Amino acid sequence: MTSTWQPLDHFLLMRGDDCLVLGHRLSEWCGHGPVLEQDMALTNIALDLIGQARLYYQYAGARLGQTEDQLAYLRTERNYFNAWLVEQPNGDFAHTIVRQFYYDWYENALLEVLEGSADEHLAAIAAKSRKEARYHRQFSSEWVIRLGDGTEESHQRMQVALNRLLPYVRELFENQPRHQMLIADGILSDVNGLWEGTEKEMKAVITEATLSFPVAAALPARGRDGLHTEHLGYLLTELQYMQRTYPGLTW
């Protein structure tokens, strides 16, 4: 069911899929945000993330002889490698912000090390994405604080969202056996090692927000192997509708 991908291609797709799937989720907010300014802010992040996804797909596509659209629109669930966190539905604004917050801290930590990748192209993508990622992290962290320390209702909603989504976070920081060679070659670094520092920083923000960092067991998430929650199928059905219905046309 799944194709065999070279380690680097798998990594590029994994990164592209994280960005595209989360960008797609955020784009579902467009026109429905709690206030116009935040509607625009979420759209901005969606635009950045889809833009980043394209960089990874274009690089992978050049290696694989495929276009970015073929990679985005013609792969099935079992060949999508995003983490479970990013495919989770938007829920209320609290869930969207918390999902973003967890993801942003992960992405920043990862990009920081990818900037030093032995693969120059990957390092360049990381350097370009990092400016945007920093801004996203600032945005989501500020909203965690604002909503955590806002009203009783917002505080409660935020704690529910933090608890609900934390079990998805550890997957982001798991080393993939198929990336061993990339780590050995200095293309990628040990992501597991990024967890401790990142957790500490997230905790500091959550504490400032008067919220508590959840204690929760990690889920047996295997998005990186193309095993997903039930949500991704629907997301891809919508995303890929046109390309599936009218194969091979130019839009």
Add this chain to the structure above:
Amino acid sequence: MTTESLTRRFQDKIDQELKIEPKDWMPDAYRKTLIRQISQHAHSEVVGMLPEGNWITRAPSLRRKVALLAKVQDEAGHGLYLYSACETLGIRRETLIEELLSGKAKYSSIFNYPTLTWADIGAIGWLVDGAAIMNQVPLCRCSYGPYARAMVRVCKEESFHQRQGFEILLTLCQGAADQKAMAQDALDRWWWPSLMMFGPSDKDSIHTAQSMRWKIKRFTNDELRQKFIDMTVPQAEVLGLTIPDPELQWDEASGHYHSGPIDWEEFGQVLRGNGPCNAERLEARQRAHQEGTWVREAAQAYAAKQIEESKKVG
């Protein structure tokens, strides 16, 4: 100074093409007309996000997805500039939004039509943004300064949207038969509603004469509609699409296209709330507002706490 002399001075200023600014004296009716028009315009930008937003998650390529997302975001920005311009007239954005949500305020009826295929995204950009430009370019010279300045920013983006919409359709028209048929179908459905965007015909337009004296309006509805037809027909020819008006033909004598009669009955129905999507559009805005209440309240509460904190420190 008497109201009479104030009014005279006000009209003199307008006649000399000087701008009226928020702090200047203005007749109540002028203020009311502007609030009605600018808020209606702002609401249209915001409700207008919905039909196009309907295709963001299904856009056929990554490039199109990004472009559409950015376009819909521009419309949100237009809504913001316009609400700000309206607030300079002494009314709060919250009040304006309440009027929209209660159904008291109007927005452009065009957004009560559904986007059924991808080609509709092209048709909206080309025709709806195109018609918006026709209406808005003269508004850049509107007598009310904040509105005129907001329009200058908005118009730049609208013309980009229009080109983008045309380009979507051009791609379809140069593509497979299915794609061209999709484009024609979209034009068939959007043509007449786009012409209705210019409002009732001059003989039935109640506000036109006064708005022209105040230089809020520079051209009548029918003049703008004619300009739009004259501009659009040759573009349809480039696309190779047929405009769904059997009476449409070039009139040598007038130097304009002659077009068939508009179905004002349909226009009236949509205006009265009986268009295909009126209820859905309003519900979507109401839902967003309602579900966002706790977020807005929390943001306010947090801001208030910050002010308290800074007082303690200071």
